[in-house]
Amino acid sequence: xxxxxxxxxxxxxxxEAVKVVKSGDWVDYFTALGMxxxxxxxxxxxxxxxxxxxxxxxxxxxxIECVECDPQQEHFTYNSWHCSSYERKLADKGLCYxxxxxxxxxxxxxxxxLEVNVAMISxxxxxxxxxxxxxxxxxxxxxxxxxxxxxxxxxxxRLPRVHGFDEVIHISEVDLIVEGEHEPLTELKLxxxxxEDIKIAEQIIPFIKDGSALQLGIGGxxxxxxxxxxxxxxxxxxxHTELCCDAYLELDRAGVLTNRKSSLQRDKxxxxxxxxxxxxxxxxxxxxxxxxxxxxxxxxxEIIGKIDDMISINSCISADLYGQVSxxxxxxxxxxxxGGQLDYxxxxxxxxxxxxxxxxTSTYTTKDGVRRSRIVPTFSGDIVTSPRSQxxxxxxxxxxxxxxxxxxxxxxxxxxxxxxxxxRQELIEAADKQHIWRRSNK
Numbered sequence: 163x164x165x166x167x168x169x170x171x172x173x174x175x176x177x178e179a180v181k182v183v184k185s186g187d188w189v190d191y192f193t194a195l196g197m198x199x200x201x202x203x204x205x206x207x208x209x210x211x212x213x214x215x216x217x218x219x220x221x222x223x224x225x226i227e228c229v230e231c232d233p234q235q236e237h238f239t240y241n242s243w244h245c246s247s248y249e250r251k252l253a254d255k256g257l258c259y260x261x262x263x264x265x266x267x268x269x270x271x272x273x274x275x276l277e278v279n280v281a282m283i284s285x286x287x288x289x290x291x292x293x294x295x296x297x298x299x300x301x302x303x304x305x306x307x308x309x310x311x312x313x314x315x316x317x318x319x320r321l322p323r324v325h326g327f328d329e330v331i332h333i334s335e336v337d338l339i340v341e342g343e344h345e346p347l348t349e350l351k352l353x354x355x356x357x358e359d360i361k362i363a364e365q366i367i368p369f370i371k372d373g374s375a376l377q378l379g380i381g382g383x384x385x386x387x388x389x390x391x392x393x394x395x396x397x398x399x400x401x402h403t404e405l406c407c408d409a410y411l412e413l414d415r416a417g418v419l420t421n422r423k424s425s426l427q428r429d430k431x432x433x434x435x436x437x438x439x440x441x442x443x444x445x446x447x448x449x450x451x452x453x454x455x456x457x458x459x460x461x462x463x464e465i466i467g468k469i470d471d472m473i474s475i476n477s478c479i480s481a482d483l484y485g486q487v488s489x490x491x492x493x494x495x496x497x498x499x500x501g502g503q504l505d506y507x508x509x510x511x512x513x514x515x516x517x518x519x520x521x522x523t524s525t526y527t528t529k530d531g532v533r534r535s536r537i538v539p540t541f542s543g544d545i546v547t548s549p550r551s552q553x554x555x556x557x558x559x560x561x562x563x564x565x566x567x568x569x570x571x572x573x574x575x576x577x578x579x580x581x582x583x584x585x586r587q588e589l590i591e592a593a594d595k596q597h598i599w600r601r602s603n604k
Contacts, residue, residue, distance in 0.1 A: 165292035165333055172339045176204035179314050179338045185212050187279035190306055191219035191226075194246075194437050196299030198282035198316040200342045206231045206238075213237055218261070220499070221437065223348045224248040229257050243268060244380075244499030253496050265404055265434070265502040266461035269305030281310035284318040284344075285331070293330040297321040298446070300454035301404065301434025304328040307335070314338045320347050322447035324436075326454035350407070350437045355386040358523045361559035363390035366475060366519055369555075373423035374515075375400035375469045377506050378409050379476030380498065383521050385409045387475050392416040400424040401431035402469055404461050404502040406452070408438040411445050425470040427453065434460040461502045466509025472516035474506035478547065480522070480536045483574045483593055485550035485565045487520055493543040500547050507552045511566075518554040519562070524582035535585035537577050539592035556580065570598040 163171070180201055183189060189205075191197050197219060205215075206227035213236065217228060220243035224230075228238040229252060241259045242249045252258035263271060272278065283303060286295040294315055296303040305328075307313055313336050333339075359382070366387055370376075376391070376399055378384040388409025391399070393416070400421045401410055410431065413419035421429050434457040436446055446452060459465055466472055478489040479497060490498045503520075510518035522536045536558075553565040556577060563576035574593040578586050593599035 165288070168292075168333050169288060169339060172333070172336060174338050174340060176200040176316070176340045176342060177207070179340050180205040180208060182312050182314070182338070183208070183212065183215060183280050186214045187216070188277050189215060189217045190278050190281045190310070191217055191222060192283045192303060192306065193219070193299045193301070193435050194221040194223065195297065195321060195347055196283045196303065197222050198284050198314070199344065200340055201282045201314060201316050203227045209237045214239070216241065218243065220244040221246045221435075222249060226252075233257065242499070244501055245496055250497060260496045260499065262500060264500055264504055265457045266463075266505045268302055269456060269458050272306050272309045276309070278306060278310040280312045280314065281307050282314045282316065283307070284316045284321060286321045286323045287317050287319055288333060292333040294333070294336070295321070295323040296329050296331060297324055298436040298443075298454070300324060300326055300329040301457040301460060304331065305456060305458070307331055312337050314340065316340045316342070318344045320344055322443045324446055324454040325448070325450050325452060328456050329454050347440065347443055349439050352382040352385050352408075355389070356523075358559040359383055359386040360390065362521050362557050363387040365557055365562045366521070367391060367394050367396070369517055370396055370473055371471065372397045373400070374471040374473045375402045375424060377403040377472070377474045378405070378407060379503060380405055380407075380501060381477045383477040384475050387521070388413060392418060398423050400469070401433065402426070402460070402466065402472065403432070404434045404457055404505070406433035406436040406438070406442070406446065408442050411438070411442050414445065421451070426465070426468050432460060457502070461505040463505060463509035463512060466506060467512025467516070469516070470514045472510045472513035474510040474516075474518040475521065476503045476506065476519070477521045480538055480541075480544060481520070481556055481577065482538050482540045483577055483589065483596070483598060484540065484570060485553035485556075485573045485577070486541060486546045487548040487553060488541060488544040489520070489547040491545040494545075504548050504552060507548055507554055511554065519557050520548070520553070520555065521557045524558040524560055524580065525585070535581055535589070537581040537585070537589065539589060539596060571600045574598045
């Protein structure tokens with residue numbers, strides 16, 4: 163059968179396609195723009211026919227109709243590998259459950275331990291060779307699709323067609339295909355850059371040199387740092403990152419993102435997933451200078467360690483005086499996820515000339531208007547994203563400190579030195595009670 167005939171034979175409406183889902187099934191929705199919007203809508207209509215259908219996804223910006231239609235969770239249960247702002251709101255209502263993971267391990271989890279009864283993913287239209295492009299979900303998609311018992315593709319003509327490896331799936335590997343109208347692609351809106359963001363960026367830039375490779379984490383602060391790097395005069399920067407965001411587009415427009423000095427994939431910017439503005443998606447489309455690759459590769463510390471002058475820049479919610487970092491929760495409240503922070507902390511430490519920075523403002527203000535320190539004596543319920551044994555550079559608007567090889571008292575001194583001055587004395591008193599403050603420093 164030729165590919166056009168095979169396409170027609172597998173084409174269904176969304177309502178027809180979701181009939182394959184049975185009670186008790188595990189269904190995967192993939193990442194961000196890969197969410198199968200039409201199939202989700204059709205599956206939600208089958209609510210009363212189904213029980214105990216468990217759905218996995220991550221960084222979905224909603225609405226997820228199967229969740230919205232079933233607040234009692236009698237029919238559908240949603241689980242996320244990494245919470246978006248929308249998924250965080252669902253979690254606050256008890257409608258989304260976080261799955262702990264490190265990004266480099268995600269596909270191996272599926273390969274060795276997890277069941278996928280039905281995989282549903284949005285892809286580009288089929289090309290003349292019978293391939294559908296996995297677009298901005300490439301980082302995790304192929305590994306999950308390979309494990310699935312049943313694969314349904316939802317064609318979204320708006321998705322960018324990306325270059326890379328394991329970025330396509332052939333029609334022969336697909337069970338059903340769905341077409342339909344789609345809304346414009348979700349754009350990630352980041353907060354405006356603050357004076358604190360600028361001060362933090364100013365302290366990181368001296369550590370970056372011509373030819374450095376950059377990894378920028380998820381969130382407003384790493385994006386702000388990236389945009390300031392674009393204006394710094396540093397040249398011939400490289401890109402090796404789990405998430406391709408608008409900061410890289412800014413670097414490209416400034417003419418400083420060339421990848422020419424990459425010690426691993428020369429002339430190629432490497433990423434796993436992408437989320438940002440319409441301009442970012444246009445930049446990704448059919449761009450041979452950008453390679454989307456599986457996160458097993460992109461986030462492998464061994465691979466990252468082969469890149470000279472690897473600079474990793476991520477943000478966190480808080481750090482304690484021992485150097486433990488929480489980048490995913492506020493107390494026990496899930497905010498985002500572990501993601502790839504630990505992957506890059508490990509990999510950058512293995513890189514010749516590599517450095518890893520964890521950034522945060524020194525304080526935050528609660529909903530009640532109370533200002534609190536992000537540097538705390540010790541965690542109380544906060545989830546540790548990066549253990550103290552992997553902490554590297556910690557940055558606030560008051561300075562940058564390197565915790566590598568430092569004892570507990572040295573760490574306490576260094577972290578208190580970059581805490582907000584209004585909280586330093588109480589942190590010293592807490593450190594003393596915890597026996598990590600040298601009395602000679604009093």
